[in-house]
Amino acid sequence: MPKWTVRPIDGGKGLPPYKIFFEFLVIQDKTTMPTSSYMPKDDSGKADLLDHVAATLPKYVVTLDISAEDLASHQADAVAFRYGLNLHNYAQSYAHNCTAAKNLLRDGGTDATLWPIPPLLPEPIPPIVKSGIIPRFSLFVTRLKAHKNFSPAIGQDLRIIGSAYIIDPSTWKPVLSSLVQAGHPTVVWTKGKASAIEIWVDRNDGNGFVFLIIHTEPNTPDPAPLPPPETSVVWKYKAIYRYHDEQVGEWSDVLSVVVGG
Template sequence: MPKSYYLPGDDSGKAELLELLASQLPMYAEQLGLTAEDTSEVQADAEAFRYTLAVLNQIQNSSKQWTAHKNILRDSDTGGPVPSFPPFMEVPAKIPAAIPKGIVPRLTRLVARIKSSRNYTEAIGQALGLVGSIKSIDPSSWKPELTATLEANHPQIAWPKGHADSLEIMVDRGDDKGFVPLTITTSPRYSDTSPVPAHTAVWHYKGIYRLKDEQVGQWSNVQSIAVGG
């Protein structure tokens, strides 16, 4: 069976691969004809990239807290408890050394050198995380990741299609009806053109993949968005 590409598509996976190489590559460097500079470079890249992801995650979480706080201050009814300001984020104290841009191009060039070495084996590749897994399609594990944005005051629901035929979307408009069917769409971007209320309301969306006219996998996490007002 075919194997997947060794390099993960997401940032977290790339960071994990860099960290694995940073820890394991020194043991194979001489055998593979690599220099101390090669191993030091990948170690610096791994540390800098992980630090960047950690700080970015803190900033994004802080942004969500402050956005929610801003919305409460702006839109909530008067009276009641006075909301406290969210705490300020704390940047990790240890800042790694600055590195040149181009982590992934450096990584792929290094991997090409490793795999072209006459001493390279699949066992070494497995130890370094450079051998992709065997591809298999298991619809039972599929779970769509929805995003909800507002355009012309109407929610836009985006989703990655992958190997699915379509997406079934349900909506809860906060009208005590709970989640009800909205649509089955093959477009990776669906516009909910239902009339929006005059007052501010929060609509909630969830979706599940469909394959051969049947639901497969798991329901997505619920995505919520404010409309109207």
């Protein structure tokens, strides 16, 4: 930042009786940028990390002296958090369907008016765990890193060293599943590090796959009009992740959902 000083001088005819001088202060910034945190900021990313550690940790139980109780505790936490996240996403989808039904009742439309059916708890229901999964996981990671046998290679494999985990969007491939609410399918997916997901649908009407939506948060209800009563049809969905507003990675496997009937 420049330091301004004013010094009086004899300006002479037609000149101001002062001049402005600059004195630049050189400031050396010695702040070191910290490495990025291994902990994702969003819940979907946290669930993915917990799942990955739960699946990868068993091969290090001897190297890092991980007890059977600690391993079982973390694996139970991972399952419980994923289940809780899915319940949250199902509830959001149900809320979306409630809004659509309310708007249809209010404004009219071509679709049949049906009361949305509240989501049922998906089976199997995991045992409840003690609250504070993420703080507990962070303490567990701190213990692992303090072990004499811990190494950067192990940290990279477990994805608990932030700067060492390289994001490679070219390897991303969505995994789709479905949930049906009041006859309408909801495409279930996880976000991970992606910015959004792009979903296409084939309604078995001869048009093949057509663009459906770009969605930034799981999950994605399909509010399209349902087939006539007592008629069933197979709708197919495929999706690809988006990152920095571009398609990345591979297309998902095709998800088939029977609608109507």
